[in-house]
Amino acid sequence: MPNEKIGSAVGGSGAPQPAETNPLDFVPDKIPFDTPYGRPISLDRAQAVIHMAVAEAKSRNWKMNAAVVDSGGNLVAFQRMDGAMLASIKIAEHKARAAATFRRETKQFEDGIQVMHLNYLLAFDGIIASRGGIPLIEQGAIIGAIGCSGGTDSQDEIISKAGAALIEQSTGLRDQQTDRRTS
Numbered sequence: 001m002p003n004e005k006i007g008s009a010v011g012g013s014g015a016p017q018p019a020e021t022n023p024l025d026f027v028p029d030k031i032p033f034d035t036p037y038g039r040p041i042s043l044d045r046a047q048a049v050i051h052m053a054v055a056e057a058k059s060r061n062w063k064m065n066a067a068v069v070d071s072g073g074n075l076v077a078f079q080r081m082d083g084a085m086l087a088s089i090k091i092a093e094h095k096a097r098a099a100a101t102f103r104r105e106t107k108q109f110e111d112g113i114q115v116m117h118l119n120y121l122l123a124f125d126g127i128i129a130s131r132g133g134i135p136l137i138e139q140g141a142i143i144g145a146i147g148c149s150g151g152t153d154s155q156d157e158i159i160s161k162a163g164a165a166l167i168e169q170s171t172g173l174r175d176q177q178t179d180r181r182t183s
Contacts, residue, residue, distance in 0.1 A: 131160075
């Protein structure tokens with residue numbers, strides 16, 4: 001009796017069950033997140049990005065740390081608002097570095113781990129699965145990234161996007177000026 005099988009497989013059928021498809025087996029036609037690296041952001045522009053981020057944080061009464069790195073992930077500018085959490089200094093830098101070097105918003109890693117359960121992402125050096133790291137893209141190339149930390153992930157993301165908007169705005173203005181000259 002101890003060697004007897006009790007019950008049966010799903011549905012009571014002896015027929016083989018179809019194997020589930022592994023979403024990681026999907027092969028895209030193009031490399032994802034293939035934005036090229038561009039010339040590194042200047043100190044003046046990095047400080048302007050931080051200024052925009054800090055202005056947004058002040059308007060919401062949020063105490064933040066903001067870091068901007070160049071296209072290679074090297075720190076260019078940093079600001080810690082009065083009273084911002086000390087642990088968030090390194091986190092802001094980490095978010096910026098990950099966004100630049102992996103060429104994507106750090107929210108992609110958060111979603112990969114939290115939503116899609118792609119826990120293998122945790123094995124990659126430099127990953128941070130927390131929103132608030134945003135690449136700074138100008139004329140189709142990554143010139144750096146901003147990372148903010150001090151609040152919840154969603155608060156960090158809002159402040160980072162406020163800073164990143166400066167690069168998006170200046171790129172849009174530059175494109176409009178080029179269009180006028182060529183018209």
